[in-house]
Amino acid sequence: xxPAIVVQTFALxxxxxxxxxxxxxxxxxxxxxxxxxxxxxGAGKTTLIKMLTTLLPPSSGQALVxxxxxxxxxxxxxxxxxxxxxxLSADGELTGYENLLLSARLYxxxxxxxxxxxxxxxxxxxxxxVSDRLVRSYSGGMIRRLEIAQSTLHRPAIIFMDxxxxxxxxxxxxxxxxxxxxxxxxxxxxxxxxxxxxxxADELCDHVAVLHAGRVEAxxxxxxxxxxxxxxxxxxxxxxxxxxxxxxxHGGYRDTxxxxxxxxxHS
Amino acid sequence: xxxxxxxxxxxxxxxxxxxTASADFATQVLAVADAEVRKLRHDPWELVxxxxxxxLWLVLFGGVMTRVRGLAPGGTPYxxxxxxxxxxxxxxxxxxxxxxxxxxxxxxxVLHRYLVSPAPRVALVIGKALSSSIRGLSQAVVIYLCAxxxxxxxxxxxxxxxxxxxxxxxGSGLFSTFSLIxxxxxxxRERFMGxxxxxxxxxxxxxxxxxxIDLMPPWLQRISSLNPLTYEVDGLxxxxxxGGQSAFGLVHDLAALLIAAGIVIVIAARMYPRxxx
Numbered sequence: 001x002x003p004a005i006v007v008q009t010f011a012l013x014x015x016x017x018x019x020x021x022x023x024x025x026x027x028x029x030x031x032x033x034x035x036x037x038x039x040x041x042g043a044g045k046t047t048l049i050k051m052l053t054t055l056l057p058p059s060s061g062q063a064l065v066x067x068x069x070x071x072x073x074x075x076x077x078x079x080x081x082x083x084x085x086x087x088l089s090a091d092g093e094l095t096g097y098e099n100l101l102l103s104a105r106l107y108x109x110x111x112x113x114x115x116x117x118x119x120x121x122x123x124x125x126x127x128x129x130v131s132d133r134l135v136r137s138y139s140g141g142m143i144r145r146l147e148i149a150q151s152t153l154h155r156p157a158i159i160f161m162d163x164x165x166x167x168x169x170x171x172x173x174x175x176x177x178x179x180x181x182x183x184x185x186x187x188x189x190x191x192x193x194x195x196x197x198x199x200x201a202d203e204l205c206d207h208v209a210v211l212h213a214g215r216v217e218a219x220x221x222x223x224x225x226x227x228x229x230x231x232x233x234x235x236x237x238x239x240x241x242x243x244x245x246x247x248x249x250h251g252g253y254r255d256t257x258x259x260x261x262x263x264x265x266h267s
Numbered sequence: 268x269x270x271x272x273x274x275x276x277x278x279x280x281x282x283x284x285x286x287t288a289s290a291d292f293a294t295q296v297l298a299v300a301d302a303e304v305r306k307l308r309h310d311p312w313e314l315v316x317x318x319x320x321x322x323l324w325l326v327l328f329g330g331v332m333t334r335v336r337g338l339a340p341g342g343t344p345y346x347x348x349x350x351x352x353x354x355x356x357x358x359x360x361x362x363x364x365x366x367x368x369x370x371x372x373x374x375x376x377v378l379h380r381y382l383v384s385p386a387p388r389v390a391l392v393i394g395k396a397l398s399s400s401i402r403g404l405s406q407a408v409v410i411y412l413c414a415x416x417x418x419x420x421x422x423x424x425x426x427x428x429x430x431x432x433x434x435x436x437x438g439s440g441l442f443s444t445f446s447l448i449x450x451x452x453x454x455x456r457e458r459f460m461g462x463x464x465x466x467x468x469x470x471x472x473x474x475x476x477x478x479x480i481d482l483m484p485p486w487l488q489r490i491s492s493l494n495p496l497t498y499e500v501d502g503l504x505x506x507x508x509x510g511g512q513s514a515f516g517l518v519h520d521l522a523a524l525l526i527a528a529g530i531v532i533v534i535a536a537r538m539y540p541r542x543x544x
Contacts, residue, residue: 053383055543075385083383087376093306105298106384108291134309150380 006031006158006190007052012061014047021047023214024061029192029207031157032184036205037194038235044214045194046086049160052192053083066157079107082151082159082189086166090146092136096127099135100150107154121149124186125179141172145179152183158190159183165200173197177204198235208235212243295386299394304401314402318409321357325350325413328477340479350414350421351503351511352476355496357410358403358435359470362442364463365399366450373542374456382543388536395447396440396532403439404432411507420509427506430517434506437524438499442470444531451538476500480514498523 007029014022022044029035037045050056052065054074063070066080083089090099100118109117122128125145135143144164152159164180165173177200183189195201201208202222209219218225218238226233229241283291307314329349332338339348372378381391415421422428449466453459473487474496480488491497502520505513513520 050543055379055382055540075387078383079385081383083379085376085379087374087379089376089380091302091306091377093309094302098302098305102298102302103380103384105294105301106381106386108294108385151383 004031005029006067007035007063007065007192009052009063010061012048012051012063013059014044014051014056015059020214022051025211025214025216027209027216027219029158029190032188032190033206034180034184034191034193034204036201036208037192037211038196038198038201038208038239039211040196043211045211046162047214048211049083049162049192049194053081053160054078055083079154080157082148082154082156084144084147084151084159084161084164086162088143090135090138090143090150093134095132095134096122096138096146097131099146100131100153103150103153109154117153121153124182125149126175139172140168141175144168144172144176148176148179148183152187152189155187156189158192161191161193163194163196165195165197173200180204198239202235210239210242212239217242292387292390295384295390296394296397298386299381299391300397300401303398307401307405314405317357317361317402317406320360321353321406321410322413324353324356325410325417329353329417332477338478338482340481344419346414346417347419347508347511348479348504349477350410350419351507352474352500354407354410354435354503354507355438355474355500356471356476357406358439358499359442359496360467361402361406362399362439363446363467363470365395365443366446366448366453366459366463367456369395369447369450369542370454370456370459379543382540388540389532392444392447392532392535392539393440396444396528397436399443400436400439403435407431407435414507421507422509422511430506430521431503433521434499434502434524437521437528438495441495441524441528441531444528444535447535448531448538451535451542454542470494470496474500475514495524495527 005028007027009025009027011024011026012022013020013024025044025048037048039045047056051058052063052070054070054077057071065077068076068080070077090096091102094102097118100121101114104114104118119128122131125148127142127145127149130138130142135146138146148159148161148164161180165176168176180191180193181204184191193200193204205222207219208222208225210217210225218228220228222235225238226235229237233241325346329346332349333345335345339345369378382388411421446463449462450459453462473490474494475491476496480491480497483491498515498520501513501515502517502524505511505517505520515523
């Protein structure tokens with residue numbers, strides 16, 4: 001049974017030595033909503049996601065995901081979440097079907113249900129025709145959809161997606177959006193995505209949290225956030241007003257390299 | 268807004284019986300190993316290219332050294348002494364570079380997928396160790412055929428073959444997991460390449476793979492007796508050859524490998540999850 005609130009964090013903090021990547025973040029994500037974490041590269045989005053997916057222990061604060069504490073009950077959290085990292089998590093040397101079979105076994109989906117569950121996921125993500133092809137021959141958008149399929153086979157209460165459309169062309173991005181919506185509609189999965197595309201957050205998300213330098217600066221629906229700034233404001237304007245910084249000012253060589261590498265792997 | 272722990276957390280953790288838990292554990296271990304078998308089936312060229320080196324050792328090195336009298340103990344032909352050593356060596360060489368592929372998986376992002384899954388970390392590490400063992404077994408097939416073609420009296424009775432498989436699975440799993448630990452420490456492929464070379468030679472030469480321990484100076488004999496490869500080779504000498512004998516006893520060899528494998532698996536299971544941090 002899925003609780004009404006799937007993510008609740010309280011003053012969640014992660015430090016790397018002197019550097020504070022995420023500072024006292026408090027957030028709530030409701031069941032079956034699409035929640036966007038927006039901010040430039042280096043704002044702490046990925047660190048926050050890694051803590052919520054149990055890949056990185058918090059330095060202080062607390063986070064409950066799908067009803068369980070990420071620090072104290074990581075195994076219980078993992079059973080109930082899906083995660084699509086920014087990096088490539090589908091194995092290029094396996095076929096789409098084989099990638100899904102691997103996930104089905106790791107997530108202990110009963111043997112007699114595996115095949116049907118995999119076919120259902122392939123159909124939902126529009127990958128039926130290519131399921132027997134090696135993933136290294138897939139397009140970037142197809143790989144992303146396969147990654148969504150393999151991280152939702154076990155019907156998680158929530159799926160975390162880190163920059164799911166980075167490096168995709170506009171039609172690839174739209175298709176991923178449609179499939180994210182389908183996931184929520186068909187399975188009632190809550191979705192947390194990070195993005196630095198403001199239009200993506202605006203169009204896709206029910207609620208958005210603006211992150212800047214590790215802090216949560218504002219949370220609300222895209223409309224609420226924009227209304228606070230002005231009648232014709234865009235989410236970019238919201239970001240500039242909240243942080244006093246232009247979006248373009250961020251992202252040095254390291255961030256650019258990371259984004260480009262990600263883009264190359266998914267193109 | 269402090270989260271209400273009692274309302275949210277500890278919702279319901281279904282209790283599993285020991286039997287179900289073991290079956291689940293096995294499913295997850297085999298899932299990891301099965302993915303590896305499928306990858307090798309899609310692209311078997313790696314196995315073919317890896318088979319070249321041990322054949323060269325047997326044909327060239329073995330061909331020359333077999334002319335030296337008295338190298339192998341008790342008048343055994345040197346090639347018969349060498350064949351189990353080369354088998355263990357080629358399994359070691361494949362396993363010790365396993366860490367590279369672990370770092371590669373981390374760089375790509377595939378590792379994240381394993382680590383966010385509910386599979387226990389020990390199951391993932393054992394699954395990866397088995398994946399390496401499968402490559403090791405394919406080496407064994409090649410070396411058995413090559414040795415037999417060169418006139419070595421290889422033993423093919425089912426019990427001997429079964430123990431050979433067990434020794435290779437343990438040895439390969441042990442050294443690949445050791446390699447995984449090194450990968451967790453050095454973190455980059457470039458550094459690993461250097462370290463891998465540095466590690467291989469001492470493990471190989473401080474063992475009984477190509478010469479008997481009795482020939483070694485005393486200090487090297489002591490190191491050799493702590494080297495798991497020594498026990499793998501010793502066990503293989505007993506089961507690979509017809510009328511073969513082990514110096515330490517087969518049970519002793521298997522126990523040594525099992526203990527060493529257990530130690531590295533426990534260490535790796537603790538270190539592996541930190542690779543994604």
